[in-house]
Amino acid sequence: MNKCLVVILALCFHFANAQKEPNATYQFLKKIDDINYLNDSKNKSSIDSLQLIIDNSSNDTIKGYFYRIQAKFLISQLEHDVALKSLDKSIAFYKNANNSLGIIKSMMNKGGVLYQKGETKKATQEYVNALAIAEKKGYKNEIAALYKNIGLVYYSQGKTKEALAYNNKALDIFNQLKSKKDIAATYVNIGNCYFDDYQPQNALLNYNKALKLSKETNDNQTIAKLYNNIGSVYINDLQDTIKGIDYLLDALAIKKQMNNQNDLIIQYNNIAAVYLDIRKYDLALSYNDKAFELASKSGNLEELINVYDTYALINSAKKDFKKAYDYHKLYSKTKDSLLNIDNLKAVEEINTKYQTAEKEKQLLQKEAEAKKKTTTIIILSLLAFFIAIVGFLIYRQQRLKNVQQKQEFELQSAITQIENQNKLHEQRLAISRDLHDNIGAQLTFIISSVENLKFGFPTMENSIKNHLTKISDFTKTTIVELRDTIWAMNANEFTFDDLSSRIYNFIEKAQSAKENTAFKFLVDDSLKNSKFSSLEGVNLYRTIQEAVNNAIKYADATEVSVQVQPNENGIVIDISDNGKGFDLETIDFGNGIVNMQKRIEEIGGIFKIQSELTKGTQITISLNK
Known part of the structure; x- marks a missing residue:
């Protein structure tokens, strides 16, 4: 199953400065806005019938609030381009009313829509602009929401460290404000970061914190997303498919009630992938067909890619290789289309910036030439009288x-x-x-x-x-x-903390495969923040991995130890076992030991190996820092 998590954007639709608005109109708008999803025909009718009255109103804040609510309905129906137009109107009316809080909230919503469309650069710029206003005005809730959304952008780019940093900053503020819904949403995003870093226990810890708060506030929207994410952890990382499917189906039931089209696409495709994994191909096709119907209707290329990929895998599993190949071609074609769209946009943007810079450069050159001519005329006119001053100038x-x-x-x-x-x-x-x-x-x-x-x-x-x-x-x-x-x-660089988590995961897997072997891994506390380049980090990890593998496969060891200590010049890593050992003078070193030595020498380190028959083996790595 694909690791398809649901992330939470701070699409805030709340009213600012309500006491200044006509009470009846405000109360009606507030009643509509309080609905989790404006997704039925009754609510659409209410919005459409109100538009003429709103447009004739002279109150720009009420207009800004209305168009933000209208965008909320359009987003739930996957009409993103139309929603953006409504949000632009909302921002314009809020600016006319000098309502900074309304401006910030509509800009946040606009950033959320741009993010859903895959335009992350524009979304980030919208968030940053809104953050500047929020920080200037001191709006803590909006500052925290924007931190969370910027963290989401980093998460979508695979930068989980930066994403965690922004989400933790948001969490600190939401805890101060005691905002349970926002705290829960932030825990969801933090859990997603741990899920992507293959830390299932940390992911579940944060998801369950969010679930407890969401149940207290009856926030079904977040509960549905959490059921989906928890199910993904059980299926992908804990290999409990039955329990995972139960969570995914619970999430689907809630999302059907809410009728949010984009969430339903993801959920149907998620469930199809799980049924594919357990060889229930007819069920997999049924759910994937529903995802395809919604994705085709909305023109959502990102989700169509996943749907075509799932179709290809299902037909391959059913041995209908022609259909599998046809769907794989659709998958590749759709993916290429999305990449080409992004590339064309990027090229156009760069070209626009270049043309603007060239025009500014030419303007500056003309201004400089004009100043030079004027200066020359003045100097020639006053040369006889001011020769000394001119020389100095x-x-x-x-x-x-x-x-x-x-x-x-x-x-x-x-x-x-x-x-x-x-x-x-x-x-x-x-x-x-x-x-x-x-x-x-x-x-x-x-x-x-x-x-x-x-x-x-x-x-x-x-x-x-x-x-x-x-x-x-x-x-x-x-x-x-x-x-x-x-x-x-x-990653551009690693700390020993990063490296340790990977080595711990590897040793845990080795422990499960070799239950009679005791593993010990110790890192001196003073080294946890030591930094390595990408090359150093991966070479150290591969060398330690190879050494432990050798001890498991060939040494018949009952104890394997990895210890990391500082010395005068840098760091010393010892990997030792109590296995059968070997004679260094007669043994023919295989590729494994030769490769370990090359990896350490490549990063400027020293590799030594000591072994005696019946007395085990010790590998020492010295690295200057």
Whole structure:
């Protein structure tokens, strides 16, 4: 099943400065606004009938409030472009009324719609602009909501550290305000970050905190999202599919009552993926058909990609490889379309900025030429009388010009360096996305195909089945190593805390596979904040992983220890076991030990190995910091 979580945007639709508005109109708007989702024909009729009255009103704050409510209805019906027009009207009316709180809330809603459309850059700019107003005015609730939304943007880009930082800042403020609904929504987003970092227990801890608060406030919208997310944890990380499906179906029941179309697309596709995993193909098709119907209607390319991918996997599992191939082509075509749309927008934006900069540059050049001509005329006219002053001015002008040129050169060098760093980071992100989306999907397809072969031919010889099992196990191991590689590529640097969590996860898996072997992993507290480059981090992790694997596979050890200590020059890592050992003078080192040594030497470290027959093996890694 895809890790398809529901994230929570601060789409706030509350009224500001109500005491200043005509009471009857305000009360009517407030009654509509208090509904969780404006999703039925009765509410649509109420909104449409009120528009003529509102447009004839002279009260700009009431108008701003109305168009924000209208946008709320349009968003629930997936009419995002029309909703954006309503929000632009709302912001304009609030500006006429000088209502800063209304402006902030409508800007937040606009950022949320842009985010749902996949326009993260525009969404972030809207949030940042709203945050500047909120901080100037001291609106704590809106500041916290904007922190949460900016954290969501970072989360969507895979930057879970930054996302956690912004969500924790939001949580501190919401706790001060004792706002249970907002606290619950923030816990959901924090749980999502832990879920993406493969920390299921931390994810469940935060989800359950949010669920408790949401039940206290009867917030069915958030409860439905939490049921979906908790179900995803049980299915993906805790391998409890039955319990996970129960949560997903509970979420679907609530979302059907609310009739939020975008949430229903995600939920139907989520459930289809689970039924695919447990080989209930007819149920998988049924739910995926419902997701396809809604996604096609809304033109939601992001969700269509997931739906086509699920169709391809279902038909492959059913051995209808022609249909599977056709859907895979639709998946690739839709994905390429989305990427091309984004690229065209990015190119157009860059071109616009370039043209604007060129026009400004030409204007400055003309102004400089005009000033130069004027200065020349004045100097020639007064040359006889002010030759000394002119000489001083020329000297001063030249000196300022030299300083300016030096500053411009330094600035240009800094800009070039930043641009190179940004390009490198973008390339790394692109590579990691390709690895995850293409190679990861292909490896999953291989596992599915191998399992289908085993189940499709029950009379197959045991030797062939065993060989297929080995292929499946090897592919699963490759997926785990691929995730580790993506994790390393997406970070510019690591702390020992980051590295420790990965090593702990690996040792826990080793413990489950080797129950009679005691594992010990100790890191000195003074080293937890030590920083490593991406290359250093991944080389250390791979070396420790290989050393522990060797102890498990070949040494027959009952104890394996990994200890990290500081020394005068940097860090020392000892990996030791009490296994059978070997004779260093007669042993022929395999690729594993040679590769470990190369990895450590590549990052400027020293690799040593000591072993004696019956006395175990010790590997020492010294790294200067």
